[in-house]
Amino acid sequence: MSKGLIVQKFGGSSVANVERIQNVARRVADYKRKGYDLVVVVSALGDTTDELIELAHKINTEPSEREMDMLLSTGEQISVALLAMAIHKLGFEAISFTGAQVGIITDTAHTRARIIRINTEKIKEELKKGRIVIVAGFQGVTLNQDITTLGRGGSDLTAVALSKELCADECEIYTDVDGIYTTDPRIEPKARKIKEITFDEMLEMASLGAQVMQARSIEVAKKFNVAIHVRSSFSTNRGTMIIQEVKRMENVVVSAVTLNKNESKVTICDVPDKPGIAAKIFGQLAESGVNVDMIVQNVSHTRHTDISFTVSKSDLNKALKVTRAVGKAIGAGEVLQDEDIARVSIVGVGMKSHPGVAAKMFQVLAQNKINIEMISTSDISISCIIQKKFAENAVRALHDKFGLAK
Ligand code: ADP
Ligand code: ASP
Ligand code: MG
Secondary structure: OOEEEEEEEEEEHHHHHHHHHHHHHHHHHHHHOOOEEEEEEEOOOHHHHHHHHHHHHHHOOOOOOHHHHHHHHHHHHHHHHHHHHHHHHHHOEEEEEEEOEEEEEEEOOOOOOEEEEOOOOHHHHHHHHOOEHHHHHOEOOOOOOOOEEEEOOOOOHHHHHHHHHOOEOOOOOOOEEOOEEEEOOOOOOOEOOOOOEEEEHHHHHHHHHOOOOOOOHHHHHHHOOOOEEEEEEEOOOEEEEOOOOOOOOOOOOOOEEEEEEEEEEEEEEEEEEEHHHHHHHHHHHHHOOOOOOEEEEEEOOEEEEEEEEEHHHHHHHHHHHHHHHHHHHHOOOEEEEEEEEEEEEEEOOHHOOOOOOOHHHHHHHHHHHOOEEEEEEEEEEEEEEEEEEHHHHHHHHHHOOOOOOO
């Protein structure tokens, strides 16, 4: 009798070399020995995905997205096979699969495909035979048999989606930190591990740059109420539970500080100040699949304005191309780019009912002589765009002043 089904996901750093793959194999085998059924999702070894992207850009600065997916999916195919071999060596039965082989069906949006459905028969069949099933993270296949990938960090999504579809008893995300911290512990050693965090807070943190979990995976977890245990693959400590609701007497005002260095700023100068212009610019950007983040339009006294917005670095070239073309068509001035920016944010559900949080954030930045270039807010977060060279300082100062440090 099985004790239950656990989906375990191991990130790139957890399988970065032979010893670490063997470590993962031992952990998985331990659970099997205890009587659990296991579906194990694995990411590409170490920095493989980054290296493959770099390699592609050496060949072609604008590679086809379909071919990118063909290339990137190979990373995960390597790790699943190696992990299966490592588990065999320990005397257990395991079988590895690509996303396509286990029927992870996606739409055709290459490099950021969405899962449409998962045909779980194959996995269930293998589990019935007593095998540990190892699935390549981050990938799927279209109905046309084209391989797709699920966006950076997409192995988290594979794990959550499989947990949901297989009605797993647990979903564990193993990584190189002990759980979710009040900020990236690599930037602030005084960061504290959070015991429990809500889907909403984690989603906000992930969207604002805390790369420890992929934002889309949290969206799915929230939608289907899949509790996630984020923990370290190097220790047996309990990590952080990401769940629907955390029972606290009162919500904390600020629970985390995040940093995102993956955005760039684009400014279109001297835009004619009349109705329909913003719709034209951002309509064109949307049509070419560019996700625009913060937008600021400066006040105009001259019937011309400057419009600035941020996009993720990977979209910058596309955004510049589109913006220059539209700019020309509407009679705007030059288009400037700034890649040396960073977004620092504070996140907390208690912010909703506490005035003065934004003011305090701006004061902390001012005290540290950090200029704010753009501001945006949501119900449970406040973000500032600042110069990249101040990023880590800003994170530490905010973490300290909002009382998050140990
Ligand atoms: P994996 O390879 O396991 O997917 P990632 O590199 O994607 O791991 O995510 C883990 C990293 O996320 C950590 O090493 C840490 O530096 C970073 N990180 C950023 N913000 C946080 C946070 N609030 N809590 C924990 N880790 C964080
Ligand atoms: N290997 C992919 C990436 O680096 C997916 C993942 O790690 O989750 O984005
Ligand atoms: Mg990751």
